[in-house]
Amino acid sequence: MTSENQIPRATAQRLPIYYYYLSTLNDAGIKRINSSEISEAIKFDAATVRRDFSYFGALGKRGFGYDVSALLSFFSKVLSQDKLNKVAVVGVGNLGQALMKNNFSHTSNIEIVMGFDADDDKRSIKLVNEMGKSVPVYHVKELAERLHANNITIAILTVPEKAAQEVTDQLVAAGIKGILNFSPIRITVPSSVRVQNVDLTTGMQTLIYFVDNFKNIKSAK
Amino acid sequence: MTSENQIPRATAQRLPIYYYYLSTLNDAGIKRINSSEISEAIKFDAATVRRDFSYFGALGKRGFGYDVSALLSFFSKVLSQDKLNKVAVVGVGNLGQALMKNNFSHTSNIEIVMGFDADDDKRSIKLVNEMGKSVPVYHVKELAERLHANNITIAILTVPEKAAQEVTDQLVAAGIKGILNFSPIRITVPSSVRVQNVDLTTGMQTLIYFVDNFKNIKSAK
DNA sequence: CATTTTTTGTGATTTTTTTATCTAGTTCGT
DNA sequence: ACGAACTAGATAAAAAAATCACAAAAAATG
Secondary structure (H helix, E strand, C coil), X not given: CCCCCCECHHHHHHHHHHHHHHHHHXXXXXXXXXXXXXXXXXXXXXXXXXXXXXXXXXXXXXXXXXXHHHHHHHXXXXXXXXXXXXXXXXXXXXXXXXXXXXXXXXXXXEEEEEEEECCHHHHHCCEECXXXXXXXXXXXXXXXXXXXXCXXXXXXXXXXXXXXXXXXXXXXXXXXXXXXXXXXXXXXXXCCCEEEECCHHHHHHHHHHHHHCHHHECCCC | CCCCCCECHHHHHHHHHHHHHXXXXXXXXXXXXXXXXXXXXHCCCHHHHHHHHHCCCCCCECCCEEEHHHHHHHHXXXXXXXXXXXXXXXXXXXXXXXHHHHCCCCCCCEEEEEEEECCHHHHHCCEECCCCCEECEEEHHHHHHHHHHCCCCEEEECCCHHHHHHHHHHHHHCCCCEEEECCCCCCCCCCXXXXXXXXXXXXXXXXXXXXXXXHHECCCC
């Protein structure tokens, strides 16, 4: 693992897309697949698909393609989806609650096991996720204690923007290693902590820009 | 506008981030800013910031920097934020409802004005957004009619994955020009329609991968 | 007003990412 | 078992994006 070739960032971002697609194939009972069919489904060039896979070794067979279930279980391990990933939501507003109920897609092995909020009223909210499991909400002052006790190293940040950096600092102090940041602020963290930004407004504005200016944008293939 | 230089895709995706940051500066009464301060706040290289801006002309002054309010109103126009952008949510589940309530950030001029769902029960849901405005939910069979009547060309797709492609086809038929796709499926659309994918599970899995393998990823700066 | 400092805008370079093309290994039908 | 049809993996090329580094312009200073 240590001497493994470095994976390009762009490839890493596509891995979950491959994983999801392979899951649907597997569920549909499809046994084999080739790069051009994958390409068609996920809208990346077939050469890109093959290149991405090849960073992890020779996963396919020439003249045949890829064995769906083998590839799926390989990527399952790569993406740590072969074990349960427990995460916490910080900020139990509209979005936070929606995430806690949805709890990500069925094919993923991610579980939101608790929420935190600064507002005491939020603790009385009874949240039940799609598997019928109830998800407790604690006060943010219990953050460090609860995260440690449950070995949680990933947090979803859905607090209002004014609180985002302050809560981030608390998360970092509590030993969090990754933050899925829904706030529009670009939070500052030590280099040992990973941040993935999922800003809905940004996505929407980018879309509007693309729609309104699509002839001005390069490679609008 | 027609002979304007083409804007790189990567730049286009950063524009909303600049816009948001400039809004916060402006709100804070800050009059001027330079590329290195912007860089620090949004975590992109200062040269990247200047290069991005320069695609739109000479927006700054040497030895001075950028005038915040001038830059803000310029980007406001670029991102069509100087006019109201009406959008519709298709799929009024947990996530759809959360979006309808939140209605994007305060600085954005985007308004979710209606929702659609295939389930008749959803029509009875009384949704009120953060501005106290009520947002109606219609049956999907009214899609084309309602979208046309209200001149809506952008939709947010929050339907279950099995329905995603089918509903997409209906949206395309109804003349939609942009789709913010929350489903894990990579939907197929004609080239005249823009799709922006915001997959929460994907974002989370990418984050987990980065956390678990961060030394294996290139340029983990 | 001359000098120093600041900071942009951009040519040049490097890095990263994508795509094209080819080779060699596999499969599959006969 | 053989030849045609496939298709991954690799090499090379191209394109896109990020970064370096500096001249030119403006601002600030004394």
